[in-house]
Amino acid sequence: MASITLDHLAHAYRPDPRDPQDYALKEINHVWRQGGAYALLGPSGCGKTTLLNIISGLVTPTQGRILFDGKDVTNLPTEARNIAQVFQFPVVYDTMTVRENLAFPLKNRHLPREAIAKRVEEIASRLDMTRVLDRKASNLTADAKQKISLGRGLVRSDVAAILFDEPLTVIDPHLKWQLRSTLKELHRALDLTMIYVTHDQTEALTFADTVVVMHDGAVVQTGTPEELFERPAHTFVGHFIGSPGMNVLPVRVDGATAHIGDVAVRLARAYPALPAGEKIELGVRPEFATLARAGTGLPVRVKRIDDIGRARIARVEIAGHAAAAMVPDGLALDGDRAGLALETRQIHIYAGGVLVPGEGGVG
């Protein structure tokens, strides 16, 4: 069992990286706790696969170290690490039966035959695959194949962490949900660290205790789904998580007051020392912005109202900037004039995209 420590890790695919843009993965320090369920969330090309491949040893990092329980494994080959990985497209050995597929990693490690047979049966029953054990793996559906890939990781009793690289991409939507709950069950039953890569926020937020958000080769925030929702550390996280994403408006901050154009917004904290020269922005999630009658709150113009099923979202314009807000039931609008009420404690200030903590505060 192992916790995985990334120590000043960075990777560039180019041989002689100079400026930060050459790095597919910028310097990262992180500890993956033993037994944690992690999601690695980020848009396409942000370096998720690269990070995963470094952990499993398929890629050797340009810089930094990886420690399993304090032991340096940076230069250890993949097969010598107790890590399993499931890929985007299911990998099964076509010529083998399901049973032989599951036995393959153990056979390669020269375990006694009875031990292999016992372990394969055990894992097959966990994955609910006992019935198909003697079928040819190539004839199964994509989700069954993906379970075999997972099973090949689970059979190895030494495996401490399983890495998933967008494992549900090619699975039918109604089976996705099933497979995801299988994963959660396995995580609870076996004391395994799971790192789950995805660019789908729902998938990440339902699977993980801790979500690591990546952007452009760097980790921008690590936290629980609630933290990511309530206190995005970066405007990118605000945009990327939530639907619709966080409202981000350019402002001028003066003590505990923010000015959006000529509209003044009271803040819960004071920001006396904002860095000069950086772009200052105010962030507030639509869930904490409520549309009200004209004359109350901040003056806005309503452009459009979208019904998204569980709620109605108003697209508004505040001092010339677009924003989204919730429409309470029973609100009657006349014309396009309305007011906007913000929950003061849920307003965040960002300098150059990064959250600024602020000082004091009312509680």
Place this chain on the structure above:
Amino acid sequence: MDKPVNNRAWWLVAPVFAIVAFSAIIPIMTVVNYSVQDTFGNNQFFWNGLGWFQELLDPSTELGGRFFDALWRNLLFSGIILAIQVPLGILVALSMPRDGWRVAATLVLMALPLLIPWNVVGTIWQVFARADIGLLGYGLNALGIPYNYTGDTLSAWITIVVMDVWHWTSLVALLCYAGLKSIPDAYYQAARIDGASRWAVFTTIQLPKMKRVLLIAVLLRFMDSFMIYTEPFVLTGGGPGNATTFLSIDLVKLALGQFDLGKAAAMSLVYNLIVLALCWVFYTVMTHSGSERPEQGSAA
């Protein structure tokens, strides 16, 4: 839902029928026609029924004897060719670079022998292997190795086999290379995670994924080597003696040398049937070996 019956689409197929008729059916029927007749020249033909076929398939007759001798030679030659070129082709494909500028360079280099016309290949090797002026022949003799492809059966066979390996192994290698290139990286990565050895990667991933192209390679190489004509004809002319007289060479001797049109026609029909039958056997064996293919649809 009454659809009007309209047969005009047949006109679209008509040109194909015409081409097939002129290129295949009419020539074959001409041969069939010759095979059941005898001639003494002068364009006079006599009905001979299945006589030629009976004689051909009876090894104790003169015709049957030379037919079976040539047939065994052909089978032996194809067997040797496949046994060398398929493993060698796979080995070459495995050691070809996977990316970078070297890919293009290797591909061009490998394609070169394939672009040389058959009779030129024969001529190149004929000169190359000559004991008096050829680099190979002269060199071997100078090293004290007795080598003379015009006089010695073994030398002649070795020369023809080496020539064919030189000419055609690239084809097998290129086909296998295409098969290898189509394997996604994830397979190799999964194999590393599963701790598979190099040999296990070959047998569990690469070979199964190459199966289809290998089937094509074996079929092509078999048919082509079984019907070999030009290169041995140019190199040895079927000699020494009859040592390298393959069916095709014998057929030409029979038809054009002796003008035995009936015998030659019967022989070419049987030859043709053997090629078809062997290809069918290869194909059936290789497509059915160890897999219940059909249910592809649900996956991927």
